[in-house]
Amino acid sequence: MNTFTYSYPVKVYFGEKAAASSLPAELAKVGSNVLLAYGGGSIKKNGVYDELLDILKKAGKSVTEFTGIMSNPTYEKVLEGANLAKENSIDFILAVGGGSVIDCCKIVSAQAKMDADIWEFEYTEHGSPSDFIPMGAVVTAFGTGAEMNNGAVITNTEKMMKSPLWGAFYDFAILDPAYTMTMPMKQVISGSFDSLSHSMETYMGSPRELNLSDEINEATQRNIIRNIRATIKNPNDIQARSELIWAAAMAENGILKIGKVTDFQCHMLEHQLGAYTDCNHGQGLAVLHPVLYRHMMPEANKQFARLAVNVWGIKPDGKNEETLANDFVDALTLFIKEIGLPTSFAEMGIGEDTDFKAIADSTILTGGCAKKFTKEELLEVLTSCK
Numbered sequence: 001m002n003t004f005t006y007s008y009p010v011k012v013y014f015g016e017k018a019a020a021s022s023l024p025a026e027l028a029k030v031g032s033n034v035l036l037a038y039g040g041g042s043i044k045k046n047g048v049y050d051e052l053l054d055i056l057k058k059a060g061k062s063v064t065e066f067t068g069i070m071s072n073p074t075y076e077k078v079l080e081g082a083n084l085a086k087e088n089s090i091d092f093i094l095a096v097g098g099g100s101v102i103d104c105c106k107i108v109s110a111q112a113k114m115d116a117d118i119w120e121f122e123y124t125e126h127g128s129p130s131d132f133i134p135m136g137a138v139v140t141a142f143g144t145g146a147e148m149n150n151g152a153v154i155t156n157t158e159k160m161m162k163s164p165l166w167g168a169f170y171d172f173a174i175l176d177p178a179y180t181m182t183m184p185m186k187q188v189i190s191g192s193f194d195s196l197s198h199s200m201e202t203y204m205g206s207p208r209e210l211n212l213s214d215e216i217n218e219a220t221q222r223n224i225i226r227n228i229r230a231t232i233k234n235p236n237d238i239q240a241r242s243e244l245i246w247a248a249a250m251a252e253n254g255i256l257k258i259g260k261v262t263d264f265q266c267h268m269l270e271h272q273l274g275a276y277t278d279c280n281h282g283q284g285l286a287v288l289h290p291v292l293y294r295h296m297m298p299e300a301n302k303q304f305a306r307l308a309v310n311v312w313g314i315k316p317d318g319k320n321e322e323t324l325a326n327d328f329v330d331a332l333t334l335f336i337k338e339i340g341l342p343t344s345f346a347e348m349g350i351g352e353d354t355d356f357k358a359i360a361d362s363t364i365l366t367g368g369c370a371k372k373f374t375k376e377e378l379l380e381v382l383t384s385c386k
């Protein structure tokens with residue numbers, strides 16, 4: 001294993017009624033002006049908004065609402081939130097939603113405390129923000145695990161970049177599986193595939209020899225696969241959802257990454273696909289993963305072969321590494337089809353006229369990937385996904 005330091009700042013309150021039992025005590029620790037941030041309004045339809053507003057009012061908070069945070073949040077939206085926070089002297093941000101709301105607020109929390117433009121500060125001056133408005137997250141859509149880290153994926157429409165920005169960690173995250181019961185099944189599946197992707201992209205990093213982080217990772221992947229199937233079979237299976245919401249957090253709470261340099265090449269490519277098409281993140285990953293993985297052979301065969309046996313239950317039966325690696329990618333492809341995720345850009349409504357060369361050229365190449373891709377190879381991957 002590589003040398004590492006491990007500590008984690010996010011306190012997790014997990015389980016049904018977690019907001020009612022934990023939020024009053026958390027709110028007592030923060031100032032009176034609260035920014036209540038959410039997306040397009042699903043929380044108003046399923047009762048989560050009313051429940052949280054009641055808790056905030058009972059805690060004597062003055063609430064400013066920051067609404068309409070879109071999927072794939074934009075930098076413009078971050079600036080809107082930061083201005084709102086400054087104008088209303090916000091002491092605390094409560095972010096309620098999926099990865100988009102949770103990410104957007106991480107950067108709002110930093111931008112509201114600085115005059116400089118945070119995009120330029122991080123990308124041109126290579127600075128790291130150090131002053132933040134404290135925050136809590138209430139997860140209503142699982143998958144990204146965004147509540148567990150301080151990276152936010154923000155779309156800069158002017159620069160045509162969907163890129164990581166570094167913001168604050170949440171002080172706490174509330175994970176109540178009951179809040180996720182109204183998630184559209186398409187989002188349950190694409191979100192959970194995102195969790196599987198995070199696990200795989202962590203596993204595929206280096207060192208490439210099996211270690212404790214990887215063995216926990218294999219269990220996480222098996223768990224996600226099993227519980228996606230269980231949730232499709234019975235959408236009301238709250239036990240399966242509680243496994244998925246925690247597996248999503250596990251994939252991003254640092255434990256699987258201990259002692260590893262992660263891969264995340266598929267994510268970098270998908271993010272740029274998102275910058276150019278505004279596509280659903282998990283669906284984009286589903287189309288890209290099998291194709292990218294075929295291009296990672298033979299360099300990644302050792303890890304692929306292990307995934308075939310330890311995650312997908314394929315019997316080694318004297319097969320060589322190359323055959324098992326192929327079996328793994330076949331199993332992943334079949335699973336993607338089985339759970340109804342798209343297998344081509346056409347199925348996602350991404351047209352032939354998309355500027356795939358610009359997407360490939362603007363994609364970050366990662367250090368932990370088993371194969372050192374060139375931009376030309378990434379273009380080949382994208383072209384094969386059409």
Ligand code: NZQ
Binds near residue numbers: 097140179
């Ligand atoms: O906006 P509302 O009306 O709330 O509807 C949302 C949205 O349309 C809906 N939804 C959420 N909870 C619901 C619900 N609908 C009914 N009932 C509920 N309980 O779900 C839709 C999708 O929400 P969104 O937050 O966009 O999805 P997701 O959680 O997949 O987040 C995607 C964003 O996270 C980024 C992605 O790139 C994308 O921008 N990621 C963030 C990561 C991180 N910070 O660690 C890691 C990921 O790799 C990812 O890149």
Ligand code: ZN
Binds near residue numbers: 197198267
């Ligand atoms: Zn992801």
